[in-house]
Amino acid sequence: MQGMDVHLDAMSITYPNGFTAVHPTNLAVKAGEFFSILGPSGCGKTTILRAVSGFVAPTSGRVLIGGQDMAGRGPNDRPTALIFQNLALFPLMSVRDNVAFGLEVRGVSKRDRHARADELLHLVALGDQADKKPGALSGGQRQRVAIARALAVEPSVLLLDEPLSALDLKLRSHMRAELRAIQKKTGVTFIYITHDQGEALTMSDRVAVMNRGRIEQVGTGDQIYSNPKTAFAASFVGEANRLEGRILHAENGHATIRTASGDFRARNPSHLTVGAEAILFVRPEAMKIGGGVNSLPATLARRDLEGAFVTLHFRTQVQDMSLHQTNTGAPLPEGEVQIRFDVDDAFVLGNGQIAETGQELAAQ
Numbered sequence: 241m242q243g244m245d246v247h248l249d250a251m252s253i254t255y256p257n258g259f260t261a262v263h264p265t266n267l268a269v270k271a272g273e274f275f276s277i278l279g280p281s282g283c284g285k286t287t288i289l290r291a292v293s294g295f296v297a298p299t300s301g302r303v304l305i306g307g308q309d310m311a312g313r314g315p316n317d318r319p320t321a322l323i324f325q326n327l328a329l330f331p332l333m334s335v336r337d338n339v340a341f342g343l344e345v346r347g348v349s350k351r352d353r354h355a356r357a358d359e360l361l362h363l364v365a366l367g368d369q370a371d372k373k374p375g376a377l378s379g380g381q382r383q384r385v386a387i388a389r390a391l392a393v394e395p396s397v398l399l400l401d402e403p404l405s406a407l408d409l410k411l412r413s414h415m416r417a418e419l420r421a422i423q424k425k426t427g428v429t430f431i432y433i434t435h436d437q438g439e440a441l442t443m444s445d446r447v448a449v450m451n452r453g454r455i456e457q458v459g460t461g462d463q464i465y466s467n468p469k470t471a472f473a474a475s476f477v478g479e480a481n482r483l484e485g486r487i488l489h490a491e492n493g494h495a496t497i498r499t500a501s502g503d504f505r506a507r508n509p510s511h512l513t514v515g516a517e518a519i520l521f522v523r524p525e526a527m528k529i530g531g532g533v534n535s536l537p538a539t540l541a542r543r544d545l546e547g548a549f550v551t552l553h554f555r556t557q558v559q560d561m562s563l564h565q566t567n568t569g570a571p572l573p574e575g576e577v578q579i580r581f582d583v584d585d586a587f588v589l590g591n592g593q594i595a596e597t598g599q600e601l602a603a604q
């Protein structure tokens with residue numbers, strides 16, 4: 241099996257009722273990559289997969305797979321396979337026959353398709369389960385049968401639409417590792433859709449963050465976590481404390497923002513200018529106890545033990561802020577204390593929603 245690259249070239253999708261689920265989008269997924277599209281429910285993830293797999297045609301723009309324009313080619317005529325949340329395994333067929341089903345449809349001989357099915361079942365660590373019925377397997381095993389079945393037709397691109405969301409938490413984290421291993425072994429391009437940032441960050445080579453029909457950022461998990469390009473990406477990927485305000489000074493990649501809790505300095509990666517509505521973001525692990533630059537008074541409201549680290553929830557004059565610490569058993573702060581963060585551990589980003597309203601007002 242060999243992965244192929246997938247390109248969206250200014251592709252948009254407007255449904256017949258006039259609703260635009262995907263605004264013109266450019267995207268380049270590399271051959272053999274584990275690529276995730278991450279975003280909240282309703283942002284257009286499934287619509288993109290439908291377009292790649294050929295169940296819906298682009299309203300404008302193109303889908304290219306392996307450099308070829310897919311226009312006019314239906315789902316069975318593309319080098320893709322699709323796995324949904326609902327697996328739809330055949331309950332009365334053996335696991336082997338389930339995996340071999342797609343090959344039977346294509347007229348592959350019984351001997352060859354069974355040999356191929358057994359090879360794939362071995363790949364997904366189910367070599368000894370071939371004669372069982374799906375009902376006799378666990379949820380995670382059934383998931384792997386579905387993957388083997390999808391791989392049987394030798395797709396170059398495997399499209400996975402929230403395939404783990406029906407599984408319980410423990411199985412889900414186990415299957416993350418399994419999926420990643422299967423992808424590496426086969427070299428097939430995986431496009432994986434999820435609203436779960438943990439899934440996207442742990443499995444993927446790269447992630448696209450999607451919001452309201454638009455891809456806002458593409459990058460590795462580390463890049464998106466450390467350098468989110470939009471307020472949405474900063475809020476949706478990982479936890480972040482937010483302080484809303486307006487830019488007071490901006491110079492040399494840094495800015496001072498005036499908020500209801502005071503003035504703070506932070507990185508200014510998108511070069512916001514004085515007067516812009518903005519949000520300062522600071523991750524809980526960057527928060528410290530102590531006074532000085534970028535500090536504000538706070539009182540401890542709650543301590544959550546998370547095992548190796550603790551989350552301290554502070555109340556400040558305006559809002560709650562959280563702080564992660566390694567669990568050293570140090571005494572908890574009592575009464576009013578100062579909490580702070582370093583200038584380079586925080587960043588300001590434009591407050592998209594307010595800017596939009598501003599544009600609308602300006603256009604009137």
Ligand SMILES: Nc1ncnc2c1ncn2[C@@H]1O[C@H](COP(=O)(O)OP(=O)(O)O)[C@@H](O)[C@H]1O
Pocket residue numbers: 255256257259261279280281282283284285286287288
């Ligand atoms: N057939 C359809 N006709 C009209 N609107 C649709 C159709 N399918 C989906 N939508 C709308 O398009 C948006 C994106 O849907 P979808 O791609 O399923 O989102 P996601 O997979 O991210 O949850 C949603 O607002 C949804 O209601």
Ligand SMILES: [Mg+2]
Pocket residue numbers: 285286287401
């Ligand atoms: Mg969906």
